[in-house]
Amino acid sequence: MKIFKYGDDVNTDVIFPGKYTYTITDPNEMAKHALEDLDPDFAKTVEKGDIIVAGKNFGCGSSREQAATCIKYAGVDVIIAKSFSRIFYRNCINSGLLAIECPEVVDKINKKSRIEIKREQNKLIVDGVEYSYPPIPEAVRDIIDSGGLISYLQKRFKKG
Amino acid sequence: MGKTFAEKILAKKAGKNSVVPGEIVVVKPDYVMSHDNSAAIYGKFKSIGAEKVFNPDQVLIILDHCVPAASEKYAMNHKTVREFVEKYGIKNFYDINTGVCHQVVIEKGYARPGRLIVGSDSHTVSYGALGAFSCGIGRSEAAAIWATGEIWLKVPRTIKVDFKGKLKKGTTAKDVMLYLIGMIGADGALYKSVEFSGEGVKEFSIADRIVFSNMSVEMGAKNGYFAPDEKTFEYLKSRGVSESDYEVILPDEDAEYEKVIEIELDKVEPQVAKPHTVDNVSPVSEVKGTKIHQALIGTCTNGRIEDIRAAVKVLEGRKVNKNVRLLVFPASMEVYMQALKEGLFEKIIEAGGIVMNPGCGPCLGAHEGVLAPGEVCISTANRNFKGRMGCKEAFIYLASPESVAASAIAGEIISVEDLK
Numbered sequence: 001m002k003i004f005k006y007g008d009d010v011n012t013d014v015i016f017p018g019k020y021t022y023t024i025t026d027p028n029e030m031a032k033h034a035l036e037d038l039d040p041d042f043a044k045t046v047e048k049g050d051i052i053v054a055g056k057n058f059g060c061g062s063s064r065e066q067a068a069t070c071i072k073y074a075g076v077d078v079i080i081a082k083s084f085s086r087i088f089y090r091n092c093i094n095s096g097l098l099a100i101e102c103p104e105v106v107d108k109i110n111k112k113s114r115i116e117i118k119r120e121q122n123k124l125i126v127d128g129v130e131y132s133y134p135p136i137p138e139a140v141r142d143i144i145d146s147g148g149l150i151s152y153l154q155k156r157f158k159k160g
Numbered sequence: 161m162g163k164t165f166a167e168k169i170l171a172k173k174a175g176k177n178s179v180v181p182g183e184i185v186v187v188k189p190d191y192v193m194s195h196d197n198s199a200a201i202y203g204k205f206k207s208i209g210a211e212k213v214f215n216p217d218q219v220l221i222i223l224d225h226c227v228p229a230a231s232e233k234y235a236m237n238h239k240t241v242r243e244f245v246e247k248y249g250i251k252n253f254y255d256i257n258t259g260v261c262h263q264v265v266i267e268k269g270y271a272r273p274g275r276l277i278v279g280s281d282s283h284t285v286s287y288g289a290l291g292a293f294s295c296g297i298g299r300s301e302a303a304a305i306w307a308t309g310e311i312w313l314k315v316p317r318t319i320k321v322d323f324k325g326k327l328k329k330g331t332t333a334k335d336v337m338l339y340l341i342g343m344i345g346a347d348g349a350l351y352k353s354v355e356f357s358g359e360g361v362k363e364f365s366i367a368d369r370i371v372f373s374n375m376s377v378e379m380g381a382k383n384g385y386f387a388p389d390e391k392t393f394e395y396l397k398s399r400g401v402s403e404s405d406y407e408v409i410l411p412d413e414d415a416e417y418e419k420v421i422e423i424e425l426d427k428v429e430p431q432v433a434k435p436h437t438v439d440n441v442s443p444v445s446e447v448k449g450t451k452i453h454q455a456l457i458g459t460c461t462n463g464r465i466e467d468i469r470a471a472v473k474v475l476e477g478r479k480v481n482k483n484v485r486l487l488v489f490p491a492s493m494e495v496y497m498q499a500l501k502e503g504l505f506e507k508i509i510e511a512g513g514i515v516m517n518p519g520c521g522p523c524l525g526a527h528e529g530v531l532a533p534g535e536v537c538i539s540t541a542n543r544n545f546k547g548r549m550g551c552k553e554a555f556i557y558l559a560s561p562e563s564v565a566a567s568a569i570a571g572e573i574i575s576v577e578d579l580k
């Protein structure tokens with residue numbers, strides 16, 4: 001598991017440039033451009049299970065859902081940040097991406113840190129030290145656990 | 161203890177007596193707005209497996225992001241949207257000859273006091289200028305509303321902005337908003353509802369208020385509200401919306417605010433947001449002399465008739481610098497017609513500017529004026545992020561229409577006062 005660490009106010013234009021928003025529709029193709037204007041090495045080196053750690057207001061700017069989609073399809077399932085921009089946070093939930101808001105842990109994490117996530121208990125263990133993060137409301141958690149809003153609704157409509 | 165605007169409107173829409181910040185409510189928005197991304201939303205809607213659109217009249221679609229289509233991909237996208245509209249009988253649809261979505265939602269009278277509007281665009285916050293609660297959502301959520309009619313929202317805490325005194329000559333609403341964002345930062349109102357208030361509000365026209373509400377998302381806000389007043393009622397009347405067509409929701413006088421931010425209007429000078437973040441703000445005087453290659457007037461922030469008039473006042477009888485491309489995008493066809501009737505386009509063209517069709521233009525880097533590496537653009541838009549205008553090696557400054565027009569003449573960043 002690798003850790004990609006970024007600073008404050010990472011916006012959705014550098015996560016997924018606006019020029020691609022209508023020209024790239026395949027999520028696997030989106031993943032190839034993830035964080036392109038922030039860290040060109042990200043998409044080249046990211047592997048399944050890697051984690052993004054960032055400062056405050058991660059995902060600010062445009063409402064484009066591809067910003068969450070491209071990160072998810074690049075293989076990242078968890079983002080830990082000091083705070084998230086609100087629409088990006090919703091997009092994470094709806095893409096089945098776990099966005100953990102835990103301001104006190106971010107500065108403790110370096111590229112070599114060992115991170116363990118106990119989802120059921122809303123706890124993070126970083127280099128042996130335990131941190132709690134605010135529980136995600138149950139209704140919202142069902143959406144994440146279903147793999148995103150669309151799969152969540154698919155079940156609902158199938159049941160009729 | 162009294163309630164804020166956000167607490168009152170979300171309680172009402174959720175059918176509850178009262179709600180508290182942090183509570184999650186399920187609401188049926190009055191409208192769900194989307195634009196060119198409606199094609200992608202349609203794809204998601206189909207995959208949900210719903211057989212019909214829950215309420216076709218709740219759906220509001222305006223094509224504006226890349227109009228007319230710049231490539232086959234964009235053309236196909238628009239075609240898919242039109243097919244959806246036809247198939248599901250969507251009446252609230254506006255094709256590429258109408259304007260930028262947020263201007264159209266306001267102009268056509270969809271945005272009204274007491275309404276709850278969500279949209280798959282972050283600048284949906286604009287409608288707070290008329291006393292609505294409106295916020296951006298994602299594509300999957302828009303598809304979910306098409307299928308179910310509803311969405312969950314968390315009740316936000318509220319920050320009050322208190323405008324004191326009067327604007328100094330040469331300072332505009334845009335300058336004040338940039339000043340505020342610079343002061344509190346890009347996350348200064350994160351997850352919060354913002355109420356713009358105070359005696360200074362009287363100073364601001366509806367066009368001015370839209371600038372504040374529109375850019376409130378640039379400080380992280382969920383909603384940017386102005387209490388409806390005589391100016392609001394008069395504006396709505398002019399759009400054919402009478403007072404019996406809406407319900408004014410006002411915050412209680414003893415509402416509980418997380419904080420109150422005071423802005424003394426007479427202390428604010430013309431401002432710019434420097435590359436590459438909207439909260440990187442300084443007075444224009446600090447960057448005076450920065451060479452520019454392009455000047456952009458328009459977008460959902462500053463493309464209204466008042467903005468074009470203000471720019472033309474600066475441009476009239478002057479020439480755009482030979483090293484600068486001046487692009488003007490009226491925010492809607494209605495604004496375009498009005499500017500045409502007032503003879504404003506002649507003056508822009510005589511000065512050496514280019515008048516473009518209504519739409520988002522190069523604001524999001526799709527077409528009609530993207531930048532080359534090393535180029536500098538001064539723009540009336542709302543974002544200056546790296547790569548925003550199509551090139552990550554370009555530099556974007558944000559300013560008022562007056563400052564953009566003055567800079568286009570000078571060939572470098574300058575305020576109107578300095579041009580004289």
